[in-house]
Amino acid sequence: MSFSMRRVRAVMLRNIMAELTNFGRLMDAIYWPTIDIMLWGMTSSWLAQSEQQIPNLVLVIMTGLVFWQIVMRASYEISVGLLEEVWSRSFVTLFSTPLSINEWIFGVMLMGVLKTILVLLFGVGIVWAFYTLNIFSFGWMLIPFSFALIMFGWVVGFLGAAVIVYKGDRVSSLPWVFAFLFAPFSAVYYPVALLPNWLQSIALCLPTSYIFEGMRSVIATGEFPVKDFAMSMGLNAVYLTCALMLFRFMFEKSRARGFDRL
Amino acid sequence: MSQTPVLTVSNLVKTFPSTDGGVFTAVNNISFTLHHGEILGLLGPNGAGKTSTIQMLLSTLTATSGEVAYFGKNFFKHRSDCLQSVGFASTYVSMPGNFTVMNNLMLHGRLYGLGGRALKKTIEKYLTIFGVLDVGNQNTKTLSAGQKTRVMLVKAFMTQPKIVLLDEPTASLDPDIAYQVRQFIMQQQRELRVSILLTSHNMDEVTEMCDRVLVMQAGSIVADDSPAALAARITATTHTKPTLEDYFLHVARGGKA
Numbered sequence: 001m002s003f004s005m006r007r008v009r010a011v012m013l014r015n016i017m018a019e020l021t022n023f024g025r026l027m028d029a030i031y032w033p034t035i036d037i038m039l040w041g042m043t044s045s046w047l048a049q050s051e052q053q054i055p056n057l058v059l060v061i062m063t064g065l066v067f068w069q070i071v072m073r074a075s076y077e078i079s080v081g082l083l084e085e086v087w088s089r090s091f092v093t094l095f096s097t098p099l100s101i102n103e104w105i106f107g108v109m110l111m112g113v114l115k116t117i118l119v120l121l122f123g124v125g126i127v128w129a130f131y132t133l134n135i136f137s138f139g140w141m142l143i144p145f146s147f148a149l150i151m152f153g154w155v156v157g158f159l160g161a162a163v164i165v166y167k168g169d170r171v172s173s174l175p176w177v178f179a180f181l182f183a184p185f186s187a188v189y190y191p192v193a194l195l196p197n198w199l200q201s202i203a204l205c206l207p208t209s210y211i212f213e214g215m216r217s218v219i220a221t222g223e224f225p226v227k228d229f230a231m232s233m234g235l236n237a238v239y240l241t242c243a244l245m246l247f248r249f250m251f252e253k254s255r256a257r258g259f260d261r262l
Numbered sequence: 263m264s265q266t267p268v269l270t271v272s273n274l275v276k277t278f279p280s281t282d283g284g285v286f287t288a289v290n291n292i293s294f295t296l297h298h299g300e301i302l303g304l305l306g307p308n309g310a311g312k313t314s315t316i317q318m319l320l321s322t323l324t325a326t327s328g329e330v331a332y333f334g335k336n337f338f339k340h341r342s343d344c345l346q347s348v349g350f351a352s353t354y355v356s357m358p359g360n361f362t363v364m365n366n367l368m369l370h371g372r373l374y375g376l377g378g379r380a381l382k383k384t385i386e387k388y389l390t391i392f393g394v395l396d397v398g399n400q401n402t403k404t405l406s407a408g409q410k411t412r413v414m415l416v417k418a419f420m421t422q423p424k425i426v427l428l429d430e431p432t433a434s435l436d437p438d439i440a441y442q443v444r445q446f447i448m449q450q451q452r453e454l455r456v457s458i459l460l461t462s463h464n465m466d467e468v469t470e471m472c473d474r475v476l477v478m479q480a481g482s483i484v485a486d487d488s489p490a491a492l493a494a495r496i497t498a499t500t501h502t503k504p505t506l507e508d509y510f511l512h513v514a515r516g517g518k519a
Binding site: 084085088089090091092093094095096097098099100252255256257258259260 | 278313314317320321322323324341342343345346348350352354355356357358359360370373374375403417
């Protein structure tokens, strides 16, 4: 049989249709390159623009890397945990028991804390083993920021879970998308001041920008920035309340359509 | 069987927005009771509203209106309390596939406040009864359809519920295992006075097991009687005695209930 361009076009069309109807594939094509370019572009730009030597540069970057994992883990524990129930078609099994939604929420939040402690210990150990850098060399002033990051991880997790509980596995890439969405605006590796003005406005609305600025301040000055910490906790409290309300609202909206479709 | 209702459903309605912008009524103002120690069958063609009804009785689907009471207690206000006494199994739901059967069942027991060695022994007892003790250490995702159905039945009965809701409990089982499962369910009714609400498309099974049958059609209950009484409502198309299946086909094809 001769080579047919018609069949080649059919293959291409099939891929185009899959691309347009699959949220995950769309994200792969557009979202991730954008996030990577923003995040690493800004970091490179900061390093290039810094005329003076940045004190403890490697430690600053490593601290950002390790502590951003806290947001990711606390968030995944909620959103991926929920997604796994959907994937295994066990959502009805779980919520046809006496388990209440508040108990589920509390359980996954606590799991986020446990997982975070493990990840933090592991991350700090890896940095020590590979780079002989001690992230806690500035005392334990970074610990309160860890809790603030867990809280923000919960916010991100419940925002993702709110969509998953309604849409099911059609939005299965959402936990990863959501966790990284805030990274470029959180000033994880570079100062907020480096961002364009309009992005600075977004960054200042995020608790993570205060957290990472505060952590860099601890590394630079050795002093605990009370104001940054208070701002991050205040914003976290507001966002967590809103995220929980949204999750509960979407949970009930999903229940009205029936959990058996998930 | 005593006439004490353990489950009372009053004017239960479920509507969904339909694709044409209107409203689709899946369950239309149904009322019934399940009595202590009774096996009540819920029959109807596909789309009649049986699964929606069961889902509302488990609060995995919100009712549009109406009331449900378990042991006289308002279910929508005391969900956790009520579900403590309710077991559920369905062919269409599952448990996390990466956990072993035993771990899944232990976790399930914990959601009912059970735990420890006593729980493990209870689970082993029910795994033995349903002939699936050998799969206890297997990952749940490796089970065959029949094994999975039996594990779900273990899940439904292991918490020693007073009421069990079963959505097609013998679907995907071979005739021998299905027979054993039916015997077990009837034994639970006889010996422990467990009340059971079950859906099935197997008319012989319903005839054998159920004290009473509710027939649903287009979201409404169109008949409520014993299997024998329902069968006697129609004239058989053959010379043999009419069966519940004859009655079911009569109603499903639009005949008068």
